[in-house]
Amino acid sequence: MKIVRTVNELASITDTLKKDNRTIGFVPTMGYLHEGHTTLMDESKSYADILIASIFVNPLQFGPGEDFERYPRDEERDQKIAKQHSVDILFMPTVDDMYPQESTVNVDVKRRTDVLCGKSRPGHFNGVATVLTKLFHITKADFAFFGLKDAQQVAVVKGLIDDFNFSTKLIAVQTIRESDGLARSSRNVYLSDQERDEAVHLHKALRTGQQLIIDGAKNPVMIIEKVKKYIETHTNGQIDYVDLLSFPSLDKIDTVNQQVIIAVAVQFTKARLIDNIIISENGIVPKAIV
Numbered sequence: 001m002k003i004v005r006t007v008n009e010l011a012s013i014t015d016t017l018k019k020d021n022r023t024i025g026f027v028p029t030m031g032y033l034h035e036g037h038t039t040l041m042d043e044s045k046s047y048a049d050i051l052i053a054s055i056f057v058n059p060l061q062f063g064p065g066e067d068f069e070r071y072p073r074d075e076e077r078d079q080k081i082a083k084q085h086s087v088d089i090l091f092m093p094t095v096d097d098m099y100p101q102e103s104t105v106n107v108d109v110k111r112r113t114d115v116l117c118g119k120s121r122p123g124h125f126n127g128v129a130t131v132l133t134k135l136f137h138i139t140k141a142d143f144a145f146f147g148l149k150d151a152q153q154v155a156v157v158k159g160l161i162d163d164f165n166f167s168t169k170l171i172a173v174q175t176i177r178e179s180d181g182l183a184r185s186s187r188n189v190y191l192s193d194q195e196r197d198e199a200v201h202l203h204k205a206l207r208t209g210q211q212l213i214i215d216g217a218k219n220p221v222m223i224i225e226k227v228k229k230y231i232e233t234h235t236n237g238q239i240d241y242v243d244l245l246s247f248p249s250l251d252k253i254d255t256v257n258q259q260v261i262i263a264v265a266v267q268f269t270k271a272r273l274i275d276n277i278i279i280s281e282n283g284i285v286p287k288a289i290v
């Protein structure tokens with residue numbers, strides 16, 4: 001595994017790779033790697049010849065008062081994990097190298113951001129879209145891998161790639177779950193034993209919503225209410241939101257007549273958990289989501 005720390009060096013390596021007709025898979029991360037990231041790395045191997053992963057804690061996507069400074073960092077551990085998952089090139093630039101001067105142009109995401117978690121993080125997705133625009137150019141990736149746990153990010157990246165005609169193909173990878181259905185998350189360790197037992201009901205609530213759609217329900221308000229009720233009955237967590245939207249456009253809809261996402265966020269004592277399910281209008285989980 002080669003570690004590359006500057007934009008110029010990576011751009012020159014990817015120029016050569018492209019001249020040699022090698023296909024490039026790309027997994028962008030902010031480090032502190034976990035199974036969510038390594039699943040994406042493993043997936044890349046069946047798509048592309050070369051795997052590039054980036055570790056860059058992007059200041060542009062943190063708002064004032066958010067945890068940019070405190071964001072966990074562990075270079076040595078990350079390098080070991082990346083190597084174990086056959087990363088060919090690990091790109092670890094500095095902030096000064098990525099942003100050598102005050103930006104002249106930033107990407108402004110116009111839609112898909114004022115719902116779900118984006119609602120409480122204004123500007124966050126502008127930062128994500130701006131850094132990904134740079135990273136897609138520098139890596140010259142044929143495929144970029146994103147986890148559906150953060151489905152809103154997938155929706156925004158899909159918009160970025162479509163609107164700006166990137167040749168990079170977005171590959172959205174299903175959320176990894178525990179055997180009882182709980183979505184894997186580094187935050188699960190903050191759950192008490194009782195909360196861990198309750199947390200499984202987030203996925204069950206989503207499945208309840210899915211079953212209603214399979215049974216022919218079309219009214220989003222009714223489905224949202226039933227999912228909320230399920231969570232309230234089975235957990236002591238505070239519901240932040242339960243929503244049902246078109247996917248990937250993330251618009252409010254009057255009737256379930258297209259691919260949709262049902263998404264939930266629930267605050268437990270020390271952990272805020274999110275989960276979602278993306279299904280067709282008949283309630284089936286599609287093979288290719290974007």
Ligand code: PAF
Pocket residue numbers: 028029030056058061128131132150153
């Ligand atoms: O999901 C993340 O870790 C970040 O938003 C990303 C895609 C690496 C961009 O900084």
